[in-house]
Structures are given as structure tokens and as C-alpha cells.
Amino acid sequence: MAKTVFITGASRGFGKLWAEAFLKRGDKVAATARNLSTLDDLVEKYGDNLLPVQLDVTDREAVFNATNNVAAHFGSIDILINNAGYGLFGTLEESTEAQARAQMETNFFGLLWVTQAVLPVMRAQKSGHIIQVSSFLGLTTLPMLSVYNASKFAVEGLSETLATEVAHLGIKVTLIEPNGYATEWAGASATQTAAGIEDYAPVREAFAAAGDNPDTWGKPAATVAPVLQIADSPNPPARLLLGKIAYHGVVQAYAKKLAEVETWKEVSIAAHGH
Template sequence: MTKVWFITGSARGLGHSITQAALAAGYQVAATARNPEQLQEFTEKFPDQILPLPLDVTSKEQIQQAVAQTIARFGRIDVLVNNAGFGITGAAEAFTDEQVRSQLETNLYGPIEITRAVLPHMRQQRSGRIVQISSIGGRIGTPGLSIYQAAKFGLGGFAESLSREVLPLGIHVTCVEPGGFRTDWASASMSYAPVVEGYEGTVGFVTKFLKGGNFVPMGDPDKAAKAIVNLSEHAEPPVHLVLGSEASAMLQQASEMRKAEFEKWLPVSQSTDADDAIDFLQTEAGKAYAKLKGVE
């Protein structure tokens, strides 16, 4: 049986590469974009495999319609890739209300809503793969990207919790966390908050760095797409998958810094227990709870 993929943001960037790789591998693909006419190259090359669909990931109505149309055409959804999103740079206090809402609706609420729409079908199948395209910015904070990274940190937490909910149903969840890849994320897709004074050495530096063309990504989106296609067939996929040497190095450094900070402040952490507290994690109920959380 040929697997059915549902991919958001298929028209450009990493989503374009994933769609191309999935179709080339012989899968059937519901490819979505705000403007499905941008998917013409795929419809011409893979007319029998592709279902181009209009989808604004902030529209619950369009989400429900797109999922229903995919089920009507292919009968199932085996792999969901929540890829659609965009970046924004600026000081946290400087973003407009609309910019904040747009980031959270597109990069966090949209993937959650699409996942919730697809899950009933995967639950009935007792199988499925869900790939949330996050960012290394969902693991490491960067000045100027606070709202974008708030959404990506949230997406990572959603993915990790969800993975433990649905694994007994035969559904695997992976949060893919790329570093810099050669897409238009930092150029044409990037937007900016109004400039406010006082942040010249932090947010201002990042803004100039991006606008000045100094950011030269190491990552190849086609190689990332191939890794994601291979991931969909792996028997034991990871819950978190970092992509890119740059991102891997950044995460290793950040993990060491967090560990050092945690250990430095551990006496304060432990000092807040109640005087008559017992170690809940050593009780039978606590051990069962820890197993559910994956920290046994």
C-alpha cells in the first residue's frame, strides 16, 4: 500500500523540498499552499500522485476541508508534515499585536489544529507519522527572535507530550529542529518589528546580521527532505531530530551551559520541598507516572 502524505507549506522552502522528495519516492501527497497554483510543477510531473489543496493554516475551516478532501481522495493519511511557517525579528516589546498573533497562529496554533484534525484518522488506522517542523530556535533562545521562538518552543513541547500519548496507538511523533538551511527563511520570508532604542547590541545586531546578508546557511534543504522521507520509514524514529552541523554544535554548547546552571542552583531547587515531603517518584504511583513521562 502506497503511503499518503499531507504536507503544509509545499510551495516554497523546506516544504517544497519535502514535497518533491515524497513524490519522487512514489508516495501520494496532499500538497497544500495558500496559493495551490504555485504547485503546478508538481501537478505536471506527478499528476496521479498529487492532490494540490489551498490551505491557510490559520483557518480552521480550511484545515477541516483539506483533511476531508485528502481522506475522500486517498482514503487515509499516513504521514503529516506540519511545515508552514515564517520568521520575524525584533525586540519583544516592539512587536505589534498583529505580529504576535500572526506568529503564534501560524507557527503554533496552526500545527496544533492540523494535528488535531488528522489524529482521529490515524487513531482509527492505529498507525501514522507526525512530523512537526520546528527549529533549533525551539531549543535555544536568540535575541530578536523571542516571539518566533516562543511558538517553536511551544511546538516542541506539544510534540514531546503528544508522542507519549499516541505511541500506544501506533503513531510516532518527531519534532524536526533544523538550523540554518538555504531557503528564504532569513530573506524574503523574514519580517521585522518596529525598531525601538536600547537594543542596539542585541536585537539590533541580529537584525543587521540578517539584513546584511551575513547569514550563510550550511544546510541543504534537499538533503533535509531526504532525511525526513527516510525518517518516515524508520521503525523507531526520535522524538527530537536536530538537522545541521551548526545546529548540533549550538545545542551541545547550550546543553552544557544548562547543565552547569542546573547544578549550580540545585541546592536552591531542592530547598523548596515541604518538611514532611516524601519522594513521590519512589512510590509505585510515582514510578508509573515517571514511566509515562519517559523519565524512568
């Protein structure tokens, strides 16, 4: 049975790739972009099955209006994929206030507004699946991405809590956590801080060297089958890591964290006081 899918940030990268994957198999898709001309090719191929929606997710009122229009147009929203976002590259100290606020406005608050707007629709349906595009950097961290890491940690906490609030309403929540992929996320879509503090030069150089390794970057097309599988699953996971870098990185990070928790176990228990 065809589904109605609402995808934000569909002008390029994962969003556009996944939008076309749903359209190819006969689903109906509402796809948002700041510039609707980026969706012209999909409109030409898929016609009325695609509803292009011009949207800046940081505009809460516009988000609610767009979501209501999508629900009225298609009659339902079965799946939300909160994909809009970008990366801010640079050290914490070199990040400006404007850059930090803009990063949180899009990656966290934009996702929050779209989620809030879709929830009344899904509550009325007593069904729905919210798929939040987080990152493996919402579970562990890399230098040079401190504010981005923080935005994704916030998405993780928000979404994990949401899942406990809506499960009894028939609404499912899944966090998708990719490692780096060969999209424009680290290129045209990214923002850079000024690199003015020489003390951070070794950190910048090590980060750049890691990025030069082609094995670091996953192939975007390889994410299509997992995303469709998640969308079709009657019992989807709370989290799905995408990519071998994400898998190994998170497993290692959690093992290290757990070991440290156990090392300080007696101090932690004593701090309870009784």
C-alpha cells in the same frame, strides 16, 4: 510500499522540496498552499499522485475539511508533515500585538489544528507518523526572534506531550529542528518588526553580522535524505536536529543549563520543604 503524505506549507522552501522528494520515489502527496499556482509545476510532473490543497492553516474549520478531503481522496494519511510557518524578526519590545498574535496563530495554532484534524484518521488506521517542523530555536534561543522562539517552544511542548498520548495507538511523533537554511524563511517569507528603539541597535547589528556569514545557512537539498530516512524508520527519534549550527548550539545550551541546575541544586531541593 507507497505512502500517503500530507504536507502543509508546500508552496516553497522545505515543504515544496520535501513534497517533490516523496513524489519522485512514488509516494502520494497532498500539498497545501495558500496560492495553488505555486504547485503547478509539480502537478504537471506528477499528475494524480499530487493533490494540491488550498489552505490557510489558521482557519480551523478549513483545516478539518481539507484533512477529511485528503483522507477520502487517498484513503489514508500515513505521514503528516506540519511545515507551515514563518519567522517574525525583531526585538520583543518592538513587536506589535498584531504581529505577535499572527506569529502564534500560524506557527502554533495552525500546527495544532492540523494535528487535531489528522489524529482521528490515524486513530482509525491504528498507525501514522506526525512530523512537526519545529526549529532548534524551540530548544535554545537567539535574540531578534523572541516571539518566533516562543512559538517553537510551544510546538515542542505540545508535540512531546502528544507523543505520550498516542504511542499506544500506533502513532509516532517526531520533531524536526533545523537551524537556518538558505530558503526564503529569512527573506520573502519573513515579517519584520519596526526598528524604532535605538537602544537595541547593537543587538540588531550583531544579529545581522552573524547572518552575513554563509556558513550559518544550511543547504536545503541536504535535508531531503534525513527527512526520507525519518519517514521510513520503524522507530523514528522523538527529535532530530538538522544542521551543524543546530547540533552545536543545542549541545552548548543544554550543557550550560544543566551546569546551572547543578549549581543551584541545594536551593532547589530545599524549596521542596521536606
